[in-house]
Amino acid sequence: MANMLHLQKLSVGTESVEDLAAWQATRRAQTPDGLPRHVTRMWPKKAELLLSGGSIYWVIRGVILCRQPILRLDPYEGADGIARCAIVLDPGLTRVAATPRRAFQGWRYLDPADAPRDLAPGRAEEDTLPPKLAAELAEIGLL
Template identity: 45%
Template sequence: MTDKAAVLNIRKLCVGAESLDDLRDWQARRLQSGGPLWHRTRTWPRRHSEIIKTGGSLYWIIKGAMACRQPITGFEAESHEDPNEKPYCRIILAPELIPTDPWPHRPFQGWRYLPGTEAPPDLPESANGDNLPPELTAELRALGIW
């Protein structure tokens, strides 16, 4: 097990998803079509080898809350039609979505690094079905009630 402080992650908005279930459904359809799970980004993370070496994850932000993480298994180039363009980066993802304690998060463009010490903890498996919706939990936290 890697020290949480040493782990380097990425955080990314999950645009278009209304809930964690939406993301699960989209990815299940992707897996049924036989393709691997990946997310395309224009900019390669300069620290991609560190993310792989430390066992980093992609933390998905859904409707203003960091709701889950997905282990990153690799990075690969995706070429454009124009050979003069710099290739996109595919972030290759493991199939499991791991719900996290929903932390409120402001929107931003692109992706950002997320040190392990700043990442929300995973939710215990027993709590996955018993929690409030992540958006409500995030709002309660932002108000200092939770």
């Protein structure tokens, strides 16, 4: 889709897709209506493109391993009184082909042409490889 854009974001402190899911199940990581959210300092300038079918692609230990569709962007005020953006997400995590990524701060836009493909439904339930091994295999083209 030409009029769409994704985000990529490091999932800091997360060891696996299951860890990310567990964090998002906590009330602290949810909106008042129970959906997972990621609060960020900056409001995306290309919000309209993100809301046209975009997802967050989560980087876990240096590897993109899953994605979540972006449902909406909510204003959020932190305890410090600073206005922020809450990126509200679909609760389902879709596993994607392991794709190595170098560390970066904040989030980055991701062109749909560069986004990792979703894993086939049967593969999504397989045990995941350790992120370091997945990154090494992806780098040599085996994943």
